[in-house]
Amino acid sequence: MEKKIQKLISDIIRKDKRAIARAISMVESETPESIDLLNRLHNYKNNALRVGITGPPGAGKSTFTNQLIKMIRNKGKSVGVIAVDPSSPFSGGAILGDRIRMKDVMLDKDVFIRSMASRGNLGGLARQSVNAAEILEAAGSDIIIFETVGVGQVEMDVMSAVDTVVLMTVPDAGDVIQTMKAGIMEIGDIFVVNKADLSGAKRMFDDIEYMLSLRPKIENWLPPIHLTKALNGDGIADVLEDIFRHFNYLDESGQLLEKRRQRIKDKIKSLVNDRIIRNYWDDETLKFLDDYIENEIKNISPYQIAEELLKE
């Protein structure tokens, strides 16, 4: 066991793709070994830049991400991508997406792409995705991209775990309204209007500019808005420059350290909370609860039963 995990770690560090994939699968299944693995990999953290890319379906996020990968590679940096897909196992979209994308970069040691789907259980998906990034970081990724479809809680949770959020949209007013409704406009650090050759791109640009003017000015960062054509790469180099610029801004203003401290704090709290809850619900406590429910369901309120349990 011990030898196996040491072998896995050294394989991850020398960027072996099969080892990385296996480690991410462990993290996805949340096996006890995965906690041990993540703990040991902590020594190999390299201060990777975490970027979130989100937006409505059809905004061209995958095409955009693929172009971004090429430009990052041209700068000599390595990149890991986690595409978070909270769709049901029904669709199988995650696996298909992986295959199509992998073709381009299969032979490049410094690119790793992984889709993560809910497999019917949304509960842990955000946490698992963030944990998977730690494996990519240990494997030397300089930049880690999280790609999501910006609608649900899982996506919001993932975005709260990155340094820089790129919010993508396309020239179509309907989408903006939906995007606004999900409360996601508020979290963008960089805005991208993709498919900028379509009519309405200018209006979308103006709409975003107007909405940004309504945001309270609590920071020294004014989110830039970019017009891009992901299909041929137009405008994407400028987005990448702004990603680096935002990272520097966070670093110099002290927010980067603050964000990362907060994230470590949240992580420790959730590890501790999981454990104390698991410890609490032992066989005896569960039996006590089951007996109550079996015998008293009609007469005693759940609030009283909770009190009884806590008295023990």
Add this chain to the structure above:
Amino acid sequence: MEKKIQKLISDIIRKDKRAIARAISMVESETPESIDLLNRLHNYKNNALRVGITGPPGAGKSTFTNQLIKMIRNKGKSVGVIAVDPSSPFSGGAILGDRIRMKDVMLDKDVFIRSMASRGNLGGLARQSVNAAEILEAAGSDIIIFETVGVGQVEMDVMSAVDTVVLMTVPDAGDVIQTMKAGIMEIGDIFVVNKADLSGAKRMFDDIEYMLSLRPKIENWLPPIHLTKALNGDGIADVLEDIFRHFNYLDESGQLLEKRRQRIKDKIKSLVNDRIIRNYWDDETLKFLDDYIENEIKNISPYQIAEELLKE
């Protein structure tokens, strides 16, 4: 205090709408008094039927619900509606929706409608909505309808707390694909194709029928599919019949008791878990954590810090 809460309870029971609204606001804010209130109201449970109505934006859910309310009232039963809107405070949709809808039923003592919005924090919305239903139940609602937009985790959580899920859609293939992606097809007990006069209604019906044929047959309930026109009420009486039929099916097969036991169990667990976590993180533990993070952020992994904390 004691007297005030007793007054509130007796006002709720005699269906005073202002008292109900105030109690729901308490539940929304999760004040300590709200726990006390919910505990005492448990004595007034009346085995209300809980129905969830969900589907993509624009499916006509509000119009459908309004028609359903009228038909339920024609049967002499009382009804409470909770419209769950996880949109950002940005939109203010919840309050507007309330006003427009309330006009119809303002004077009817046996209808209560309440919208619940996220107010910027999605975390507790599902729980608060389910708790609000307990107030409506104590106020004598025979049927409680939860209306959501079927995309996110909040909506899925709400739907998991009802007896019968009505899944609405409209003749437009794009929506079905989105709906499927959200993993929501699997949770429908009754399917409704609204706006059935639009072209494509038959195809949508066939698509749903086909998808249902792929579901594993683990139950004796074959989900019916209805074609409706919510605007003039066509087909909605049949949906209501099927809602009652599904309730009877659950009751007779023992699933109703099982579902409710499970829900009480989950509720007790979450009450206990909240409390033990709150008790754990006292000033001392929080200071211990802060000191660690302040001093050792670079050297010690969060997994080790969690271990240290748990040893104390």
